Amino acid sequence: MNAYRSLRESDPQAFAALKGEMKREEEGLELIASENTVSPAVLDALGSVFTNKYSEGYPGNRYYGGQDFTDVIETLAIDRAKELFGAEHANVQPLSGAAANLAAYVSVLAPGDTVLGMDLSHGGHLTHGHPVTLPAKVYRFVRYKTEADGAIDYEKLEALALSEKPRLMLAGFSSYTRQIDYARFAAIAAKVGAVTMMDMAHIAGMIAGGALPNPVPHFDIVTATTHKTLRGPRGGLILCKEAFARAVDKAVFPGVQGGPHMHMVLAKAVAFGEALRPEFREYAAQILRNAKAMESEFVSLGYSIVFGTTENHMLLIDTVKSRGVSGRDAQEWLDAAGITLNKNVLPDDPRGPMDPSGVRIGVPAATTRGMKEAEMRQIVLWIDRALRSGGRKRELSAIRREVKALCKAFPIYR
Numbered sequence: 001m002n003a004y005r006s007l008r009e010s011d012p013q014a015f016a017a018l019k020g021e022m023k024r025e026e027e028g029l030e031l032i033a034s035e036n037t038v039s040p041a042v043l044d045a046l047g048s049v050f051t052n053k054y055s056e057g058y059p060g061n062r063y064y065g066g067q068d069f070t071d072v073i074e075t076l077a078i079d080r081a082k083e084l085f086g087a088e089h090a091n092v093q094p095l096s097g098a099a100a101n102l103a104a105y106v107s108v109l110a111p112g113d114t115v116l117g118m119d120l121s122h123g124g125h126l127t128h129g130h131p132v133t134l135p136a137k138v139y140r141f142v143r144y145k146t147e148a149d150g151a152i153d154y155e156k157l158e159a160l161a162l163s164e165k166p167r168l169m170l171a172g173f174s175s176y177t178r179q180i181d182y183a184r185f186a187a188i189a190a191k192v193g194a195v196t197m198m199d200m201a202h203i204a205g206m207i208a209g210g211a212l213p214n215p216v217p218h219f220d221i222v223t224a225t226t227h228k229t230l231r232g233p234r235g236g237l238i239l240c241k242e243a244f245a246r247a248v249d250k251a252v253f254p255g256v257q258g259g260p261h262m263h264m265v266l267a268k269a270v271a272f273g274e275a276l277r278p279e280f281r282e283y284a285a286q287i288l289r290n291a292k293a294m295e296s297e298f299v300s301l302g303y304s305i306v307f308g309t310t311e312n313h314m315l316l317i318d319t320v321k322s323r324g325v326s327g328r329d330a331q332e333w334l335d336a337a338g339i340t341l342n343k344n345v346l347p348d349d350p351r352g353p354m355d356p357s358g359v360r361i362g363v364p365a366a367t368t369r370g371m372k373e374a375e376m377r378q379i380v381l382w383i384d385r386a387l388r389s390g391g392r393k394r395e396l397s398a399i400r401r402e403v404k405a406l407c408k409a410f411p412i413y414r
Contacts, residue, residue, distance in 0.1 A: 026412055027404045028338040029379060033175070033202065033314035033362025036231045037369070037412050038267075039274060045267035046233055056259040058249060073266045080272035084208045085216045087239035092268050093252050093260040094236030097201045097225035101127040102135060104221050104238060105168070107251035108195045111138050113167040116160065116194070119143035122347045123176025123307070123316075125199060142166065146347060150178055150307030158188045165192050171215070172199025172223075175344055175360050177310040182218040197221045203312050204237070205229030205364070208275045209284020212312065220244055229287065229313055229364050232271025235264045283367060287313045290363040293373035297380035306346050306358060314362040318346055321357070323387040328355040330387055336396040337386045338403035339379070369410040378406070 008015040025037070038046075050073070056063040059071040059078075074092060081090040094100035109115070115135075118124030122145045127133055129141025142164045147153050161169065169189040171180050182198070189196045198215040204224040206212040216222050222239040226232035240248050253260070274280060291310045298305060298317065306316035319330045327343030334341060344360035351357050361383075363376065382399050389395040 027407050028340055029403055029407065030365035031339060031341040031361050031363070031379070033342075033360050033364070034225075034228050035362070036205075036227055036229065036364045038227075038231060038233060038271070040413060041270050041274070042231075042233055042267045045270045046263055048263050048266060050266050051261070051263040053262050054259045055262050056253065058253070070262050070265075073262065073269050074260075077265050077269035077272060080269060080276060081237060081239065084272055084275055085204075085214060085222070085239055087216050087222070088242040089240050089245035089248070091238040091240075091248055091252050092235075092265055093257065094223075094238060095257060095261060095264070096234065097125075097199070097223065097236045098127045099252075099256060100223040100225075100236030100238050101125075101199060103248065103251040103256050104197055104223050105135055105139060106255050107244060107247040108197075108221070109139055109167055112140060114140045114142060114164055115168045115170055116142050116144060116157075116164060116166040117170035118173055118176065119145045119347075120174075121345045121349055122146045123173040125172065125174040125201070128170055128172070128199070146176070146178075146307065150309070152178075152180065154181060154184050154188065157185075158191070161188050161192045161194065166194050168197055169194040170197045170199065171219070172197075172201070174202065175314070175316055177307045177312055177314055177316055179212070179311045180215075182213065182215045186218045195220050197223070199223050201225040202228055202314070205231055205275065205280075206284045206287060206313060209281045211281075211284035211288050221248065226268050226271060229284070230271065230275060231283075231364070231368060232275075233264050233267035235261075235268055237268070286372065287363055287367050289373060290367050290371070290376045291315065293376040294361065294363065294380055297377045301380070301384050303384075313364050314360055316344060316346065316358055316360055318358045319387060320351075323384075325387050326351065326355050327358050329391065330359050333386050333389065333391050333396060334359075334383060336391075336393070337382065337399040338407075339382060339386070339399075369407075369412060371410055375406065375410075 054064050055070040059075050077092040078090045117128035120130050129136050171185050186196050196219045198219040201224050206229050207214050224237045226235045295310050303322040304318040319325045331343040341361050344358050345353050345356040346358045349357050
């Protein structure tokens, strides 16, 4: 806390909010699948003097002077990203995963072109063509869905591709828990002459750590966030084959962004360096073990696991079917119990997105804290108690005290 002395003295109100957030994270369980905890080194980078510097352009070709060290850190981030994923080209400037996806579209599509992507309620992401987003107003999105068993029917996908003849075939997800057949997906795209794109935002860290197959060899363009399982700063990343490098770079700047945030680029370089270390591979493997331990415990308690199983870092639970509790109520009750997760729509959910039928649960942040299978099973028991409580404050407060005791044994920043 001493590191924030200047903030405490100059702006007590802002400092109070920061102190409150630190306490919330330390004393509670973070189970939002898209969140994680960065290292002190990444925090140092984010708070560095690189936030002062404008660096429009790319290493060796900037619009402003004074780029001696910005070029060093951006080149370092690029080289490490390429090494992590075996990529031919990397752009580390996107400010977010959404910005990375938008730039990827701009790099290969013309207005009105057709994109084939996963339906939002079946696990796809908002930026994969939901009608409320800008890309959906510029391009024509056609959506594919999962089957009753949670799998993707690649014969149906191929038939849809042959019928729609998309310019871009988009794989990737936000709340899908199964593994995609990358080779099969790319083969279908080849039959219709489509560019291939994979959004690996959620599983980039597991891929970097060798816990899941790498999509980069199979796809023309791969986007990611640098937080989530990759455990870096909140930001975006684009990897691509060399043939798409110039178009991707031009789409990022000056296409959809101005100057990059160099403190974020530095933090990305630091996080990529951490992901290249042997201990990161153990962390990635533990994520899988923790998710499977949670799944096993939920199944033993009679819960309905959407998509049938998990093969990555998250689970989607039908709380209405399992316990008669809506996703919104589940989220609010668990918040009161010191367990943070998010309500989530299920495939073709009859309920609205603000009060859907289920919740999404992720294990990366708990895994980063050092928690393993035994802790995952205990967390599931707490979740079940909370959902059975009917929202009674006394029971939720009792769970919160137990959660706090566990979290004390696994401090975030020692």
